[in-house]
Amino acid sequence: MVPVSYYFALSAILFALGALGVLVRRNAIVVFMSVELMLNAANLLFVAFARSYAALNGQIYVFFVIAVAAAEVAIGLALIVAIFRTKQSIDIDEISSLKG
Amino acid sequence: MEAFNLVPWVVFLPVLGLLLNAAIGRRAGERGSALIAIGASAGAFVVSALQFLALNAHPEGAVISLGDWISIGALHVPWAFRVDTLSVTMMLVVSGVGTLIHIYAAGYMHYDVRYKEDTASYARFFVYLNLFIAAMMILVSSDSYLMLFVGWEGVGLCSYLLIGFWYARNPDGKFGILNAQAAKKAFVANRVGDFGFLLAMFAIFWAFGSLNFDAVLPHAETVAPWIIMFITGKSAQLPLYVWLPDAMAGPTPVSALIHAATMVTAGVYLVARSAPLFAAVPAAQTTVAVVGGLTALFAATIAVGQYDIKKVLAYSTISQLGFMVAAVGMGAFVAGMFHLVTHAFFKALLFLSSGSVILALERAHHPLDGKVESHAQHAAQPHFDPQDMRNMGGMRKQIPLTFWVYLVGALALAGVPPLAGFFSKDEILADALLANPLVYVLLTAAAFLTAFYMGRQVLLVFFGKARSHPAKKAVESPRVITLPLVALAALSLFGGLINLPGLHWFTGWLEHTLGHKLAHATEFNLAVALLSTLLALGAIYLAWTLYGRSPLKADQADPLKARLGAVFVGMENKWWVDEFYAWLIIRPYQRLAAFLADVVDWKFWHDWVHDSLIARGFRGLAHFLANPVDLGVIDGIANGLAATANGLAKGLSFFQTGFVRNYALVTFLGVVLMLGYLVFSS
Numbered sequence: 209m210v211p212v213s214y215y216f217a218l219s220a221i222l223f224a225l226g227a228l229g230v231l232v233r234r235n236a237i238v239v240f241m242s243v244e245l246m247l248n249a250a251n252l253l254f255v256a257f258a259r260s261y262a263a264l265n266g267q268i269y270v271f272f273v274i275a276v277a278a279a280e281v282a283i284g285l286a287l288i289v290a291i292f293r294t295k296q297s298i299d300i301d302e303i304s305s306l307k308g
Numbered sequence: 309m310e311a312f313n314l315v316p317w318v319v320f321l322p323v324l325g326l327l328l329n330a331a332i333g334r335r336a337g338e339r340g341s342a343l344i345a346i347g348a349s350a351g352a353f354v355v356s357a358l359q360f361l362a363l364n365a366h367p368e369g370a371v372i373s374l375g376d377w378i379s380i381g382a383l384h385v386p387w388a389f390r391v392d393t394l395s396v397t398m399m400l401v402v403s404g405v406g407t408l409i410h411i412y413a414a415g416y417m418h419y420d421v422r423y424k425e426d427t428a429s430y431a432r433f434f435v436y437l438n439l440f441i442a443a444m445m446i447l448v449s450s451d452s453y454l455m456l457f458v459g460w461e462g463v464g465l466c467s468y469l470l471i472g473f474w475y476a477r478n479p480d481g482k483f484g485i486l487n488a489q490a491a492k493k494a495f496v497a498n499r500v501g502d503f504g505f506l507l508a509m510f511a512i513f514w515a516f517g518s519l520n521f522d523a524v525l526p527h528a529e530t531v532a533p534w535i536i537m538f539i540t541g542k543s544a545q546l547p548l549y550v551w552l553p554d555a556m557a558g559p560t561p562v563s564a565l566i567h568a569a570t571m572v573t574a575g576v577y578l579v580a581r582s583a584p585l586f587a588a589v590p591a592a593q594t595t596v597a598v599v600g601g602l603t604a605l606f607a608a609t610i611a612v613g614q615y616d617i618k619k620v621l622a623y624s625t626i627s628q629l630g631f632m633v634a635a636v637g638m639g640a641f642v643a644g645m646f647h648l649v650t651h652a653f654f655k656a657l658l659f660l661s662s663g664s665v666i667l668a669l670e671r672a673h674h675p676l677d678g679k680v681e682s683h684a685q686h687a688a689q690p691h692f693d694p695q696d697m698r699n700m701g702g703m704r705k706q707i708p709l710t711f712w713v714y715l716v717g718a719l720a721l722a723g724v725p726p727l728a729g730f731f732s733k734d735e736i737l738a739d740a741l742l743a744n745p746l747v748y749v750l751l752t753a754a755a756f757l758t759a760f761y762m763g764r765q766v767l768l769v770f771f772g773k774a775r776s777h778p779a780k781k782a783v784e785s786p787r788v789i790t791l792p793l794v795a796l797a798a799l800s801l802f803g804g805l806i807n808l809p810g811l812h813w814f815t816g817w818l819e820h821t822l823g824h825k826l827a828h829a830t831e832f833n834l835a836v837a838l839l840s841t842l843l844a845l846g847a848i849y850l851a852w853t854l855y856g857r858s859p860l861k862a863d864q865a866d867p868l869k870a871r872l873g874a875v876f877v878g879m880e881n882k883w884w885v886d887e888f889y890a891w892l893i894i895r896p897y898q899r900l901a902a903f904l905a906d907v908v909d910w911k912f913w914h915d916w917v918h919d920s921l922i923a924r925g926f927r928g929l930a931h932f933l934a935n936p937v938d939l940g941v942i943d944g945i946a947n948g949l950a951a952t953a954n955g956l957a958k959g960l961s962f963f964q965t966g967f968v969r970n971y972a973l974v975t976f977l978g979v980v981l982m983l984g985y986l987v988f989s990s
Contacts (some may be wrong), residue, residue, distance in 0.1 A: 231976065255334050300969065301967065301969075
């Protein structure tokens with residue numbers, strides 16, 4: 209059986225990649241995918257610990273996260289489409305009209 | 309005793325009468341309002357008479373309490389009526405003489421309101437008269453100094469209201485303010501005396517811790533000096549007597565009731581009531597006796613030189629009050645009270661008769677014919693003073709009944725035996741000879757002058773030939789006026805019998821209240837009686853030689869003027885006491901008032917303090933508050949807050965880049981920091 213620390217390390221790597229992607233990429237789609245990557249890193253850790261402690265709570269949380277993520281994708285993609293229609297671009301560095 | 313419980317009605321009945329008259333007097337007509345007032349006064353007399361009968365059976369009397377009046381700390385003053393021989397004596401005099409004067413006034417005021425062209429005032433007069441009876445009853449029936457003070461001020465108020473009854477006129481009937489000024493003078497002079505009363509009350513309360521007679525009088529100590537002051541005010545003694553002659557501005561029944569028979573004797577009553585207090589302080593006694601003696605002589609000299617029939621009687625009243633005050637001052641309380649009673653009879657008689665004389669002349673001067681004459685008619689007539697004795701003369705033929713009762717009153721006042729005045733005055737003189745020879749000399753001289761000026765007055769008014777047209781045509785007054793005169797004349801004739809030498813019924817009567825030590829019977833002194841009688845008869849003879857043998861003719865100067873010269877001028881001008889007071893007190897007072905008004909109030913207080921100090925200071929303060937404080941500090945705070953918020957917003961907006969990645973980075977760093985803290989702090 210694979211020890212939990214392995215899953216922990218994999219999850220950390222995935223989360224770090226996701227966070228890095230959110231911070232450095234300019235394409236909104238990619239940023240979005242990076243967010244999904246962070247969510248799934250968290251899901252992986254939930255499932256790993258649920259298995260390790262033989263408790264179902266973590267798995268139930270994962271279902272919640274997947275459901276919320278699905279809703280988020282629907283809204284997020286709709287937003288990106290709407291932004292594209294007005295700006296003809298999805299480069300997030302060009303979207304700064306809320307600057308104070 | 310049942311009857312003692314009725315005593316509050318001596319106050320309630322007149323109060324009821326005055327309320328009734330105030331409410332419906334105008335509508336009830338003259339007859340109605342007079343009947344209400346007379347009924348109230350007569351009811352009070354009946355109640356007083358019941359008290360008298362009850363006292364005969366139970367001479368120790370009673371105190372009837374209606375309830376607590378004032379209760380503060382150690383001070384407890386119940387509203388209680390005191391029934392004893394002294395207070396019932398006063399009640400009988402006040403309500404008895406008062407009722408007769410009410411009846412007289414019903415007739416007299418009928419004419420007076422028509423001559424003053426103000427018939428609406430008829431009911432008002434009786435309201436005041438009932439109010440006076442009520443106040444006087446409170447005064448004489450009180451059980452404490454404080455309640456007595458209520459009555460004291462009440463009669464002072466009534467005196468003021470009635471002296472100024474015709475407040476829009478002068479004493480000669482023309483429009484003016486002299487009557488109102490006379491009322492004010494009486495009020496102010498009385499106020500000076502009342503001030504002494506208040507001080508005396510404070511001293512009594514301080515010394516004894518109570519104001520009730522029963523608690524105070526048994527342990528007499530020293531509080532007397534202030535009491536002298538209030539006697540001099542209310543009983544018109546030196547130096548505060550000056551208001552009484554001016555008080556004759558009131559209608560004649562008022563002069564008789566208030567300023568001769570009752571109110572002015574309140575001081576005498578009070579001293580008799582406080583007898584133990586006075587007996588404990590011989591110095592105060594002597595002072596009071598000398599003041600009384602001096603007043604008696606001084607006022608008598610002025611009375612000799614007066615021409616106004618009522619002014620003579622006014623000064624005579626002051627003089628007789630001096631007799632009473634001297635008597636109670638010497639400790640002869642019974643003699644003083646005795647003279648008070650008889651004097652109430654014959655002086656009320658004299659005043660009312662003089663009113664009848666005046667009315668007879670007034671009616672002859674311009675008959676009313678049942679209608680009120682117009683101002684124009686009244687003004688067109690030449691001025692005629694119906695009170696000036698030089699306008700009279702020979703009136704005994706026109707008004708015989710008035711003449712006879714006047715003669716009785718005059719002889720009683722002069723002290724001719726066996727009339728009332730002889731016995732009472734003689735008792736005072738006999739006491740004075742034992743107690744204080746100086747006072748005896750003063751009083752005897754005053755008695756001589758009394759007989760002289762009464763003889764002069766009777767001769768000037770009723771004998772000789774008429775010195776004016778109205779005096780020839782004078783008509784006798786109606787019966788409502790003459791009947792009270794006859795009743796009072798009977799009392800003046802026989803009033804002396806209540807304390808006949810040898811029997812001393814009145815002494816025994818007052819002994820129940822005053823105690824044996826203070827109410828001793830003075831032995832009849834034949835020498836004193838003979839001397840005073842001879843002096844009285846001599847004075848009357850002297851008056852006859854001057855005014856009777858060759859009667860005064862119209863426009864002739866008083867024969868006494870040639871004999872006495874400057875002395876008579878002094879008497880005529882009342883020894884310039886009014887002028888002296890004006891110089892000593894009134895004018896400096898007015899100058900002080902003017903100084904206070906012009907310099908202190910206007911120049912200093914208004915111009916300087918208000919305009920310069922306060923206004924300028926206020927303006928400076930306002931400037932200071934407006935400029936540095938409001939514009940500087942308050943606005944500075946408001947603007948500073950705005951500027952701070954603005955700058956803060958500008959600074960913070962630097963972080964609001966609008967780039968989502970920046971926000972995400974900050975969030976990320978924040979989470980890292982928090983996690984780092986949680987991990988490394990534990």
